[in-house]
Structures are given as structure tokens and as C-alpha cells.
Amino acid sequence: MKENNNNSTNFARREFILGISATSAGVLIGLVNPFSGTAKLFAGDEKKFLEFIPNIWLEVKKDNTIVVTCSYSELGQGARTTTPIIIADEMDAEWEMVKVVQALADTKYDSQSTAGSTSGRSSLNTLRQAGATARTMLITAAAQTWGIAESACKAQLGYIIETAGSRKLSFGELVDKAATLPVPNANQVKQKDPKDFIYMTKGKHPIDTADIITGKAKYGIDAIVPGMKYAAVAMPPAIGASVSTYDDTQTKAIPGVIKTIKFSNYIAVIADNTYAAFMGVEALKVNWNMGSNANLNSAQITKSLTDKIGTLPSLPTNTAKTIEAQYSVPYLAHAPMEPMNCTVHLQGSKCEVWVSTQNSQGVQSTVASAVGLSSANVIVHTNLSGGAFGRRNGTDDAQKAAQVAKQAGVPIQLVYSRKDDIRNGYYRPASIHALKAGLDASGKITGWIHKGVFAGSPGVSSPSYSIPNIQNLNDSGITVIPTGAWRSVSASQVVFANESFIDELAIAAGIDPLDFRLSIAGTRIKTVLNELKLRSDWTKPLPKGSGRGVAVFSGWSGYAGHVVEVTIDSAGKIKVDRVIAVCDVGFAINPIAIESQMMGNVIDGLSTALIAEITIDKGIAVQSGYSSYKWLRIGDSPKMEIYILQSGGFTSGVGELGFPTVSPALCNAIYNACGIRVRSLPISHTPLVTDVEDKENFSNELSLYPNPFTDELNIRIGSDDGSPTFLNIEIHDILGSTVFQRSFAGNLSGGIIHKLNLNELASGVYFVNLSAGNKIFKGRAIKK
Amino acid sequence: MNLNVNNTNYEVNVPSEMPLLWVLRDVLGLTGTKFGCGVGTCGSCVVLSGNEAIRSCSTPVSDCADKKIVTIEGLSNDMTHPLQIAWMQVGVPQCGYCQSGQIMSAAALLMTIPKPTDEDIDREMSSNICRCGTYNKIREAIHIAAIG
Known part of the structure; x- marks a missing residue:
């Protein structure tokens, strides 16, 4: 169903084909714009064509496979499935004929920015045209082979058939002929009536499913380059902080750590494996210039927002009733499952990059600028993205990986920790x-x-x-x-x-x-x-x-x-x-x-x-x-x-x-x-109860204080039962999930106080259950 | 030390405290097991140790010396594990990054509870995050695998 999505394989294959054509006195017709392309010709001994390439989006091969190029990034939204669906539908291909390969970053595809919910809708017409062009040329090839009119032929599930007869030729069998034909103008190509679509109507499961469930799928973080070393970074502890001085003595003592490199606002630790790199970062002693935001907090930001609300204008005079309300939402991080990462292999005048990104052309220019090459010499392989949600529009991971690779002189895979991802990215604004x-x-x-x-x-x-x-x-x-x-x-x-x-x-x-x-x-x-x-x-x-x-x-x-x-x-x-x-x-x-x-x-x-x-x-x-x-x-x-x-x-x-x-x-x-x-x-x-006392649900004997609390919550039990028992404290969030649990031996007498450190919990409403034998005490506390 | 992964013995020369995840990924090149959080909160790195689902990001490799480790690459040779068949049938993944951890957690679940209820699935799979929101399809696929 699909070709290995390891782009380097595909790249090598293309070079191989180009290599043969250059040495075999063949004619190579370049692919300049998406619809002016035609076959790569191989005028070798057999004067045969290996493939029929009507445009940059697809190649039909003699073995009856159709290799479709996906120019957008796969983030889980289905670009790598939707692209071949459109082309297979317009070509009237059998679905099993279709394989998908991932495009390198290249302006010949126009924008490859996979953001703003555009990949499907903006490529639909282009891809339909690409598929319809291929179908039209295959029909012409069959008609010429049989010496009949094109109108007497039609495409059907990977074959061109004689509508009123029994002759048929597979797409693969028509490659030689189709590859010699001129690419028709757009007005000579008729797209299908949408009611005749078979794949778009029902859809297809993600084309990479088999690779995903066998561990073969390659995400950015799965890139492996011979000789590659791993990098992690010490990130600024406040937005805008920069590195003053640092001591890496303990870092260098960690087995596997190779070296550290200082940049203006981060320090990279290079190691034989990701674990050593992460440990190396933890062991760094850094003096940061904390910058101007070191005391900034959410309360100040919220105040800066509310201060600008001011007085709203008046409503029209026919208003009988005025309603006003104020709403607020917080910052949100993207937190895609795959932490930000990028692999860079700088090879003199050429640089190769493997990355999960929504913005492959942005990575290309970012890396080019970081290593001092032109974009044309930076080859960007867009691997699968383990989620994106807007985060992978940013190319900060690629920039750091390129900067580190340039200094380190070896291929580098740079990976953010989850903490780096959540603290040092960018957010949906509050x-x-x-x-x-x-x-x-x-x-x-x-x-x-x-x-x-x-x-x-x-x-x-x-x-x-x-x-x-x-x-x-x-x-x-x-x-x-x-x-x-x-x-x-x-x-x-x-x-x-x-x-x-x-x-x-x-x-x-x-x-x-x-x-x-x-x-x-x-x-x-x-x-x-x-x-x-x-x-x-x-x-x-x-x-x-x-x-x-x-x-x-x-x-x-x-x-x-x-x-x-x-x-x-x-x-x-x-x-x-x-x-x-x-x-x-x-x-x-x-x-x-x-x-x-x-x-x-x-x-x-x-x-x-x-x-x-x-x-x-x-x-x-x-x-x-x-x-x-x-x-x-x-x-x-x-x-x-x-x-x-x-x-x-x-x-x-x-x-x-x-x-x-x-x-x-x-x-x-x-x-x-x-x-x-x-x-x-x-x-x-927000407590979702109107009865704050709520004697029915919450126990008199259980006091929780301070309430609301900041980091520590004290629990006091007003019972006189002094018999020894096991106490179990569970804290649930508003969805009922257990977020804290502790068991210990004790008794219920004398108003025992337990001090719980709950600084790990997010702000919000929590429910405390304290059980001892068959007794259960319930309470509610709010963390500020 | 010797490490048995997917029925293959490997001699690895790594610090004993190195988490299994990084031995699998960076030393053995078995990249199907994913790094998500590094602290055992997301489940992307789950592998089997015997019949048990373990978080490879927080398990020192020394704990695995006498165990049989199975990763997503070793769940079956030919995509015939009932969970893989069910995942194909339902088309569970979106981005797919968490799915090897989801499948390995589900594999451990089915070894202890061959016919899980929704409640069993929700409880046993609660430590695996899917940021794409494939949860309902995961539940559906586990039920299919349990029947099949």
C-alpha cells in the first residue's frame, strides 16, 4: 500500500535514476512546473521507459504501481492518505496500486505549510487535475494503441478498457506509450463528476497504520544517521534569560557525555545517547542573566488584560434590557506527544535534515541561515509528526540542531525534554x-x-x-x-x-x-x-x-x-x-x-x-x-x-x-x-455546587485548611476513635480521577493533622476522601 | 549485560541505571518504542516485561537483565497479533506516535483480562495519553481484539 516513508531511500532512488539517465545517453526532460513535466526517458538498449510521470504529483510504473507524492506534512490529520485518495479517484486506479512518498521541502510544490486546516482543501483541485491528466494520457495511449477514438475508451480500476469491446490494458502496460505523449492543456482534461468518486465518498484509514502498529513508522525523532550524536539543551529558566557563565565539570563526568557548547540563550550537551545528554543538562551549573521577565507572573498578566477592558460603548436606544458578562481563558501549550526534535547532518556544502514539522520550507530556510548555506543546498526530509497542533510551525528545534551540528562537526539529533517542550515553546495566548x-x-x-x-x-x-x-x-x-x-x-x-x-x-x-x-x-x-x-x-x-x-x-x-x-x-x-x-x-x-x-x-x-x-x-x-x-x-x-x-x-x-x-x-x-x-x-x-456547606456530601469531622490552599493542605480529623487502623487518603479531581494517594498506619483520635504537600497539583477544585476501615470522611478543597 | 528483546539476545555495554527506553532506541535502534515524557506519565514508552506492561523511560536497564522484553516490533512477526488486526480494522491512529505504547498496554491488559469491559479498559489504559483523541477507537479495537 505504501512505500517506506524513509525519505532518504526515496532520495537515493531518484539520484540513481538521474545517474543512469546521465550516463546512458538518454534524454531527461526536467520537471519545471507541476503540469509541464513528462517522462524521464531512458534511451538505453531497449529504448523503454521505466515510468510515466505526467506531473510532479505522481509516477505510474510498469509494475502497475502509482507512486503519489505528498507535499504536505502528515501530522495525524491524514494528508498522506487524502493525497493518494484524490489522485486514485481521479485516475480510476485500484487503491492497492497506490503508494505514497513524502516530498522533500521544495518550492516547486508551492507552499508546503501544513497549517490553518489547508492541506486538504487547498490541494484538492491541483491533485484532481494531476490525476485527471494522468487518466487522460493513459486513455490517449490506449486509444492510439488500438487505433480507436479516445471517446471509445474509459478508465476502470487500474485499466483502460474499450467501452464497447473486450480489450483492456493495465496502466502499467501503457507506461511506454503514455510517456511519449505531450501533457495535455488543462482545458483538454476533464475532471470526474464528484458523484463517480469511489474513494473520497467512503474514505480510507490512515495509509501509515500498518507501519505505526508494527513500529516501522518513522517520526522525526526516529531518524538515525551514521555517526550521529545526541544533543539536549539547558533552556532559559525565564523567558528572555541568557547564559552568563557555566560549569560543566559534573556534566563531563557522566558516562557518554562528549562535550558542551554555549550559545547565547542555551547550552547544548552532546552525548552518545539521549539519556546521557539529558543527564548532562541536569548536571550543568549555569549562571543565567535572568533578563527583564524574571518576576513576571500570571496575576500581572491578567491585570494587564483587565486594565485594558475599559468602558464599553453604549447600545442602541431601542435596548430594553442590557446583558453584560466577562469571560477569560488561559494560555495553552500544544504538548504534542512527540517532543520537538530535529536531526541535522552538515556535509560541507550540503546539509541534510530530518524533522517532524508543519513547515518544511521554513525549516529549510532556518537551517540554511544557521549553517550558512543557501536553501537549495539544504535537503529537508519531512518525517511523520507525532502531533503538531500549531507547535510545529515553529522551527526553533531545527535552528538549535543546525547551530549545534555546525559547532559539533558531527551529525546531531537534538531532542527537547517534555519540560523544555512545555516551558520553552509558545502558547495560545491567555x-x-x-x-x-x-x-x-x-x-x-x-x-x-x-x-x-x-x-x-x-x-x-x-x-x-x-x-x-x-x-x-x-x-x-x-x-x-x-x-x-x-x-x-x-x-x-x-x-x-x-x-x-x-x-x-x-x-x-x-x-x-x-x-x-x-x-x-x-x-x-x-x-x-x-x-x-x-x-x-x-x-x-x-x-x-x-x-x-x-x-x-x-x-x-x-x-x-x-x-x-x-x-x-x-x-x-x-x-x-x-x-x-x-x-x-x-x-x-x-x-x-x-x-x-x-x-x-x-x-x-x-x-x-x-x-x-x-x-x-x-x-x-x-x-x-x-x-x-x-x-x-x-x-x-x-x-x-x-x-x-x-x-x-x-x-x-x-x-x-x-x-x-x-x-x-x-x-x-x-x-x-x-x-x-x-x-x-x-x-x-469553579466549584460546580450551589450548596457550599453541603452536609450531605462532606463530613463535619474532616477539616481541610487553609482552603483555598497554595501548596500545602492540612487535614484534621475530629473523631475520638483511638483504635489503630490504616488510613488512606485519596484526592480526586473534578472528573473523579485520582490525583494523589497515600496510606499510613494511625488512628482517628485527637484531631490528627496531616500535612500534604500538593504543589504538583494544578489549580482547581479537589475532592478529599479519607478512609479508615469502613469509615469514610469526605471534603472539598480548592487549590489556588 | 545481556538483554533479551523480542526473543533476541543483545550484549549491551551501558550504565546500569540507563532507562530501557534509551537502550532500545539509541543503542539497539529499536525506535518503535517512543519517548513522550521521560517520567512515566504518558505511556508512549510502554513495553512488555514478561506479561507486565512497564514504562521503559523509567525502568533502569539493569531491572530487565533476566526478563524477556517485547517491544512493538516484536509483538508479532507478520502483523497477526489480535490487537494489530483490530487496530487495522478500526483504523485507530491519527498521528500514531502514542499507539505503540497504547498497543503494548492493551496487550498486557488482555493477558490478565482476556475479555475486558469498558471499565477495565478505562482503568488499565488510563496512564496512556493520546493527544489526538483516539480513545474511543482504542476502546473499540480492544473489544474487537478480545473477541477475535
Whole structure:
């Protein structure tokens, strides 16, 4: 199904072919633009062609394989599957004929930037044209072979067949002939009627699945170059800090460590293996110039945002009721499973790079500049990416690897630790959103004002409805913490505010939130809303403690929405019971990949709404790994139903489309379930109970103090039972996951105090269970 | 020291405290086992030690001296392990980076609980993060493998 994705193999093969052609008096016709290319000719003894190459996207070989080139990066979104699907469909090829190879970074492919949910929709027409051109030429080749009209032939599952007869020739058998034909002009090539597509309609599982589940798939971090050494880096302990002096005596004593190299804002440790490099970094003694951000913290950043909210403008005079609310969201890290890394092999006037990136051409220019070569002499192999989410637009890993490789004089694989990844990358900016809207006497919206203040680039946009008198106001607060694109970019913050606020307006108007949206929605959003209403049984009542919320949105040329169902138990623990996702993507290229993207968006949306946040202290992120920067686990993953609508006429992006409406739908569901409106993410900070005493759920005998606590929590038991026993303390988060557990011998008398150091826990609401024999004491504490 | 990985004996000359992960990846070139966090919180590096799922990033290689280690590369010779068949059938992966750890954790689960419930899966697989959100497909595939 697919060729080894080790690009170096492919590169070597190409050089081999070029090498033969140069020495065998053959004619080599260069491939200049995507559609002017033709076959590589081999005028050797047999005067035969090895392959038919109608354009840069595909080659048909005599053994009947079709080698398709994927120019975009594979991040898990399915580019390496979708690309051959489009070409195979247009060519009428058998799917099993298709193999995919990864393109090197090369401007001949135009932009290879795999960001902004573009890879599918922006390549669709080009790839269709590439496949249709190949099919047209194969038909011409068969028609000429048989001496009949092209109109009497058609393509079918890897063959050209005589429509009214029984003759057929495989694509492979037509390579010799097709390779001699001129590439037809675009207007001579007819793309298929979309109703005749067979692969795009049903989609295909990820083409690399077999390699992934056998350990053969090659990610950036899996690159192995002969003679390669491993590098890790000591990163600045505050954003903007630089290296003053350092002592590497203990580092050099670690077996496997080779040397250290100082750069202006990091120190590289080079070793025989990654472990020694990491240990070497830990053993460094560095004096840092801490820079101007060393005392910066989240409270100061938040204040810089709220200070700029100011007074919002007035609403139109027909406003009968004014509604105002303020929302806030935190910084988010991308934390892809594969930590940032890059492998660089500098070989004099040439440099070879292996990397997982969304931005292969950016890596090419970054490395070129770091090692002092022109981009043309930097060969970038784009390996699979172990997740990206916007983080791999950045080329900081490649820059460091190139700088280190140049100094070290050996091939270098540089790997960030998880801590480096979370503390020294860039973030979705924190932001605060002040909204104000009016309703007239009949409950219609009179005007809408949204001021967003961002700790980064501002990006307030309008809700996806027809609303009069919209004013979007943008500002930025402190922006020294690096920020950048994060799945769905500013929609991730703005849609949370917009779609929560619409819900508040609906409730103020006394109208069902879904019906309220329907009353102001355009045609396509209405279709999404109606589908959500139907699929979620919206009008069917839920049990006490459960609730539903809805949110919809338009972006990346598509339309999407969610209904989330939650249950809040009487103690304030939350369970997401069911998520219904609906998207209208216009025309779906690979519904299987779309479903996966929508499922991933649900998990990302719920994780960031419920528990994930980056906070800043002393100029750097407080969080350093997956135990402090938390993500949903399998047990938290709710039932999901994904409905893909295809209203036709356009193709939308899907990687980000399904993210923005998850968090507002969830908060709207929480409101519906328990009457508490959560306006600040993550939700884990907000106790989801109205009864703070709650004698039913929390024990009188158990005191937790201070509450809220910072790092240490004291537990006191007011019982007079002095018999020896085993005490077990468990602390659960709002999802019910155990985040702390300790058992010890003791008794329950005398108001024993246990001091727990909980500095590892993220901020939020926690539930403490202390059990001794069959006695259970329960309490709730909030970590600041 | 001697290390048995995927039924092959290797003589490795590394510090005894070096985590198994880096011996597999950087010394033996078995890159199917992934580095995710280095501190045992994400599950990307899970391999089998006998019937037990272990986090190779936090297991000193010296602990593995008399064990039979199985990595994703050794789960089967020909992609015929029930979990691999089920993963193909469901098309579980997105980026795929966490999947070798997911599959090895699931392999250990099926050795102790051949027919796991959703609750068993959620409990035993709770230490494996998938940033792409393939959890529901992982659950589906484990059930298929358990039946098959």
C-alpha cells in the first residue's frame, strides 16, 4: 500500500535514476512546473521507459504501481492518505496500486505549510487535475494503441478498457506509450463528476497504520544517521534569560557525555545517547542573566488584560434590557506527544535534515541561515509528526540542531525534554473578553459589543449569526510570553466567549438556547442546528443534575457545532455523558479522516475547557509535564456521535473546525444542569455546587485548611476513635480521577493533622476522601 | 549485560541505571518504542516485561537483565497479533506516535483480562495519553481484539 516513508531511500532512488539517465545517453526532460513535466526517458538498449510521470504529483510504473507524492506534512490529520485518495479517484486506479512518498521541502510544490486546516482543501483541485491528466494520457495511449477514438475508451480500476469491446490494458502496460505523449492543456482534461468518486465518498484509514502498529513508522525523532550524536539543551529558566557563565565539570563526568557548547540563550550537551545528554543538562551549573521577565507572573498578566477592558460603548436606544458578562481563558501549550526534535547532518556544502514539522520550507530556510548555506543546498526530509497542533510551525528545534551540528562537526539529533517542550515553546495566548448586548422589548438583539484583550495577537471576530450593530474591539496586554498559533487560533478563545454569551442572551430573553440561535442563523448554520436538535433529542428532558448545551460556529469555509450532555453530581463532580458533533464540510474528501479530526477536537475541546492551563510564575510556565499540564484520559472520553453533512459547493478545513464550539457547549450544558455559569476556563477552578456547606456530601469531622490552599493542605480529623487502623487518603479531581494517594498506619483520635504537600497539583477544585476501615470522611478543597 | 528483546539476545555495554527506553532506541535502534515524557506519565514508552506492561523511560536497564522484553516490533512477526488486526480494522491512529505504547498496554491488559469491559479498559489504559483523541477507537479495537 505504501512505500517506506524513509525519505532518504526515496532520495537515493531518484539520484540513481538521474545517474543512469546521465550516463546512458538518454534524454531527461526536467520537471519545471507541476503540469509541464513528462517522462524521464531512458534511451538505453531497449529504448523503454521505466515510468510515466505526467506531473510532479505522481509516477505510474510498469509494475502497475502509482507512486503519489505528498507535499504536505502528515501530522495525524491524514494528508498522506487524502493525497493518494484524490489522485486514485481521479485516475480510476485500484487503491492497492497506490503508494505514497513524502516530498522533500521544495518550492516547486508551492507552499508546503501544513497549517490553518489547508492541506486538504487547498490541494484538492491541483491533485484532481494531476490525476485527471494522468487518466487522460493513459486513455490517449490506449486509444492510439488500438487505433480507436479516445471517446471509445474509459478508465476502470487500474485499466483502460474499450467501452464497447473486450480489450483492456493495465496502466502499467501503457507506461511506454503514455510517456511519449505531450501533457495535455488543462482545458483538454476533464475532471470526474464528484458523484463517480469511489474513494473520497467512503474514505480510507490512515495509509501509515500498518507501519505505526508494527513500529516501522518513522517520526522525526526516529531518524538515525551514521555517526550521529545526541544533543539536549539547558533552556532559559525565564523567558528572555541568557547564559552568563557555566560549569560543566559534573556534566563531563557522566558516562557518554562528549562535550558542551554555549550559545547565547542555551547550552547544548552532546552525548552518545539521549539519556546521557539529558543527564548532562541536569548536571550543568549555569549562571543565567535572568533578563527583564524574571518576576513576571500570571496575576500581572491578567491585570494587564483587565486594565485594558475599559468602558464599553453604549447600545442602541431601542435596548430594553442590557446583558453584560466577562469571560477569560488561559494560555495553552500544544504538548504534542512527540517532543520537538530535529536531526541535522552538515556535509560541507550540503546539509541534510530530518524533522517532524508543519513547515518544511521554513525549516529549510532556518537551517540554511544557521549553517550558512543557501536553501537549495539544504535537503529537508519531512518525517511523520507525532502531533503538531500549531507547535510545529515553529522551527526553533531545527535552528538549535543546525547551530549545534555546525559547532559539533558531527551529525546531531537534538531532542527537547517534555519540560523544555512545555516551558520553552509558545502558547495560545491567555485572553479576557468583555461582552455587552441588548435585547429589545420582544427579546431580539439590538446590538453586540465584544472587547477582547489578549496576551498576544488580538483576534475578536463576530458570532456566526445575523446580528445588528456588532462592534468588535481588540487590544493586547503584556505580550512578552511567546504566543503563536494553537489549534483554531483566536477562534479557540473568541468562540468560547461568543457562544457562551449567546446562551446568556437566550436565557435572558426566556427562549430555548437552540431555538434562539435558529432565529438569528443563516441557512447553513440553521442546517447544523437542526441536525444537532434532531440527533441530540434536544427537546427530551434529562434527569435532574444533567444538562445539555449547544454551540455553533462557521470558519475555515465550513460550519460546525456541538451538543454536549453533562451530569454534575451533588458534590460538584462532572461527567461528560455524550457529545454530538455536526459539521458541514461542503464536500468531504475523506470522511474517515474527518471523523477522526472531529473526535480529536472533542478531546482537545473538553481537555482545555475542563483541566488544561499554562500559568506563569517568575517569567516561565509553572507546568512542566503531563501531570501538571493535564489532558483527558481514556476514561474521561465520552460517547461521541459525529455527523458529517455535505451541502456541496465548497470544501472546508476540518482540523480546527470542530474545536471552538466544544468549550461553550460544555459550559452551556453545565449551566443547564446546575445553574452555574462558568465564564473562566479551565472549569476546574469553579466549584460546580450551589450548596457550599453541603452536609450531605462532606463530613463535619474532616477539616481541610487553609482552603483555598497554595501548596500545602492540612487535614484534621475530629473523631475520638483511638483504635489503630490504616488510613488512606485519596484526592480526586473534578472528573473523579485520582490525583494523589497515600496510606499510613494511625488512628482517628485527637484531631490528627496531616500535612500534604500538593504543589504538583494544578489549580482547581479537589475532592478529599479519607478512609479508615469502613469509615469514610469526605471534603472539598480548592487549590489556588 | 545481556538483554533479551523480542526473543533476541543483545550484549549491551551501558550504565546500569540507563532507562530501557534509551537502550532500545539509541543503542539497539529499536525506535518503535517512543519517548513522550521521560517520567512515566504518558505511556508512549510502554513495553512488555514478561506479561507486565512497564514504562521503559523509567525502568533502569539493569531491572530487565533476566526478563524477556517485547517491544512493538516484536509483538508479532507478520502483523497477526489480535490487537494489530483490530487496530487495522478500526483504523485507530491519527498521528500514531502514542499507539505503540497504547498497543503494548492493551496487550498486557488482555493477558490478565482476556475479555475486558469498558471499565477495565478505562482503568488499565488510563496512564496512556493520546493527544489526538483516539480513545474511543482504542476502546473499540480492544473489544474487537478480545473477541477475535
